[in-house]
Amino acid sequence: MEIRQLHYFLMLCNELHFTEAAYKLGISQPTLSQQIRVLEDELGVPLFDRLGKKTVKTEAGNLLEQYALQIVQQLENAKSAIEDLTNLHTGHLRVAVLPSDLDYRLTALLIDFHKEFPNTKVQVIPSIDILNKVLENEVDIGVGLAIQPDNRLNRIPFYTETYSLFITDEHELADKDIILPSDLVNMPLVMYPKGFSGRDLIENWCDIQEISIDTLMETGSATSLFQLVKSGIGATIQPSQLIENFQSLGMRAIPIKHSPTRNLEMFYRNDKYLTRSAQAFLKRMETFF
Template identity: 70%
Template sequence: MEIRQLKYFLMLCKELHFSEAAFKLGISQPTLSQQIRVLEGEIGVPLFDRIGKKTVKTEAGELLEHYALQVIQDLENAKKAISDLIDLNKGHLRIAILPSDLDYRLTEILIDFRKEFPNTKVQVFPTIECLKKVLGNEVDIGIGLKVEAEPHLERIPFYTERYSLFVNENHDLSQRKNIKPEELVDVPLVMYPQGKCGRDLVDKWCARQGITINSVMETGSATSLFQLVQKDIGATIQPSQLIENFQSLGIRSIPIENAPTRELDIFYRNDKYLSKAAEGFMKRVIERF
């Protein structure tokens, strides 16, 4: 059994269509069919059933897929470990991060990371599906809201953050030391649209407080929200630490009593090799927050 055959087999498992799988592998359909027959001959049982135009995995195919994925992952882990041993500065790091304010705060971390790992290519994917991308091996690290335990997942809780009310420095509330939840009802707000993680977190908190906020304008960008606050279009409810980035705009942060909070995790697959670059990046995230 060859690694090449396992890769052919796994592509067919994914596509369940010989023509599509062959196209994505860059080989001819007869070549793929022949290699699958060789593999089935070696295993001793059919791996796929051909029902008309449909291709479905047999029970043996399902079982082999499970172990083949482990074999390919172990091989990739070995390659990355050896690459790290030879040259710590080379590699490719893919990061999924909760969009809006979290990806906005990565800039300083990325600058510091680049100084130590100048030849490591970094790709940052803002997405609300961080966990799905990590478990699907589409990225190496996920950074986002607290996730539930998974068999193949390592999670590192690294920050618990309270939310505050942000207002223009000339706003009527700008000198307040704190604000009660019920007072927010009368404050015109600029917020993320419903469906965004940050907005949903605030809405759920409002429901628990028995209040409804007044959103007069909505946008999906943290920068645009704070620009609207700067122009006194409205106030906004956002993670407290963001004041470090926007205080220069003439914006004040007011603590909210019994404020909304969020727990943040870094997570990655525990069966996947974690490069020195990935470890270095995670260390910087933890230190920064």
């Protein structure tokens, strides 16, 4: 059994279509079929059932997939560990983060990180599906809202923050020290669309407070939301710390009574080797926040 065959097998597990899997592997379909037959002959059991135009994994195929994923992951871990041993810091770090405000706030951290690891390629990938990206090994580290305990993951809580109402200095509520939930009813707001974690958190909080909010405009960018607030189109409800980034626009953040809160954490697969650069990134995140 060869590593190459396991890669072929895993691609077919993902696609469950010989033609599509062969195309993504860059080989011909007959070559893929022949290699799968070699695996099946070696193991003495069929790994896939061909049911008309459908391809489905057998029980043996499901079992081999679990072990093949572990083997491929361990091979990647070995490569990463050896790269670390050479101390070249020429690796590749992939981080999935909440879109909108969180990816925006990481810019200063990324600049400092690059100074320490100038040869490490870094990809920051905004996503609302961070957990699956980590579990499917599409990224090395996930940064987002706290998740449920999962024995496949290591989790590092690093920050808890409240939300405030962001308004211009000229807003009629600008002199208030605190905003009541009832003050938000019928207030013109600019917000993230529903489906964004920040928006869904606020909607759930509104249900608890037995209020509803109205939006005039919705956008997925923190920068555009604050530009809309500056233009007087509406107010916005955002994590309180963001005022540090946007105070120069002539606005203020007023705390909300019984404010929504969110717990942030980093997580990664516990079977994954963390390079020195990845470990340094985790430590910098804890310090930064």
